[in-house]
Amino acid sequence: MTNDSFKIFILDDDVWYSELLEYHLSLNPDYEIRKFHSANECLSNLYQSPNVVTLDYSLPDKNGAEVLKKIREQNPDVQVVVISGQEDVATAVDLLKQGAYDYIVKDEDTPERLWNTINKIRENVSLREEISQLKEEIGQKYDFSKVIIGNSEAIRKVFSLMDKATKTNITVSIHGETGTGKELVAKAIHYNSTRKKQPYVAVNVAAIPRELIESELFGHEKGAFTGALSRRLGRFEEASKGTIFLDEIGELDISLQAKLLRVLQEKEITRVGGNSVVPVDVRIIVATHKNLAEEVKKGTFREDLYYRLLGLPIQLPPLRERGSDILVLAKYFMDAFAKENGMGRKSLSPAAQQKLLSYPFPGNVRELKALVELAVVLADEDVVQEHEINFSASHTDRDFLAEERSLKDYTTAIIQRFLDRYDYNVLLVADKLGIGKSTIYRMIQSRELFVK
Secondary structure: OOOOOEEEEEEOOOHHHHHHHHHHHOOOOOEEEEEEOOHHHHHOOHHHOOOEEEEEOEOOOOEHHHHHHHHHHHOOOOEEEEEEOOOOHHHHHHHHHOOOOEEEEOOOOHHHHHHHHHHHHHHHHHHHHHHHHHHHHHHHHOOHHHHOOOOOHHHHHHHHHHHHHHOOOOOEEEEOOOOOOHHHHHHHHHHOOOOOOOOEEEEEHHHOOOOOHHHHHHOEOOOOOOOOOOOEOOHHHHOOOOEEEEEOHHHOOHHHHHHHHHHHHHOEEEOEOOOOEEEOOOEEEEEEOOOHHHHHHHOOOOHHHHHHHHEEEEEOOOHHHOOOHHHHHHHHHHHHHHHHOOOOOOEEOHHHHHHHHOOOOOOHHHHHHHHHHHHHHHOOOOEEOHHHOOOOHHHHOOOHHHOOOOHHHHHHHHHHHHHHHOOOOHHHHHHHHOOOHHHHHHHHHOOOOOOO
16 A cells, blocks of 8 residues: 555455445555455554544454453554444444544445545545645744844843753743734744644734633633623634734733633633533743833732743844844845745845944834835835935834843934934034033944944
8 A cells, every 4th residue: 555545454354345345445546455354354454544443343362342442552643433134322422422523324325424434534644744735834933043034142131042942842022112023923833743733723812802801711601791692712712732823912801810820730721601610721921011010019910920931042032133133034024025026136226225224113113024025115216225215204213212122222312313313413412412522433333333
């Protein structure tokens, strides 16, 4: 038998009947069939990994229930179709509970019923293989170097921590400003972990109304509240055996934090309106743009939950701290956009590059992507010029102090903004800000500031 064929074992001690089934199934040239007349002979050949075994319930050396159990133990992926000369409902139900795919009574319609059953099995096998292939492709898609583009020291540190996160089921907490790629990191960790073939479920805590978040996370029973017309599984149950990503965890209401803590400690949930506990096996990754330690001090986040969620912390650097990664990312986004829209590739002029490097990018990677895609559209030539890089006024004038930066970063950003505004006139900027011109010259020389 070839490795890629659909393999069927026919196990029946009636030689004539097994040949009848073989003839009927062989009408499909894609099926490769082997006949066996004893249970021991069939079981000794299971290493060939058949897709289906048709099992005569009454065999001379073992009964059908024994053979079914042996097959399930040796290869649980094999689908077993029991064929019996007796219509015994109790036996049929018992065999189906033990894992048989179908129970068919021997009569004149058996070959046709078996044909239809095996066709359904083959469709299911094909679907599982397709899903497995897609998951494998997703795993390749989320190769670290393809998810997070850049070569800076800060990003290499992130790669190192992501690699460590894939080797265990430790809880991961991802910290960083909006637009730094926290969910991309979470997906990359999941799809490179041992759970990659299991579900990945993402929940944006901040996007769900407070009164619905408990039901969303833990599910609810029928009649739990007005509108609960049926039982609904929560996101934790949907993520069974896989990973749940809780984005903006800092927005979780304090009243629900105790319930989440219990899930982490006990590994079980209780649906809204229910009394039964449901075990859950889920890897948890959380993300936030907030400083949770500060939220603990304010009393808006439980200290015990904070330490439970901290796990392996990964701090994503803002784009302004990634140096030349800005240009690496810009080229990546421009090439991808051009390819997607059937356009020729475009490059950045030196002045356009300098303009990007001098901008603080409050919107981080997300803002850079939107900015360079627009530049590709606006550019008349193959080279994007400086004037085709348009920083949105809504971005440059947003609440500057709302961003979490060091005093040095604020100082640098303010001086850079004034340099841009006053056409890089160092003397005028020094006068406007009340600082020495030597300070500005020193920062330019050390490449903390950029001038045209």
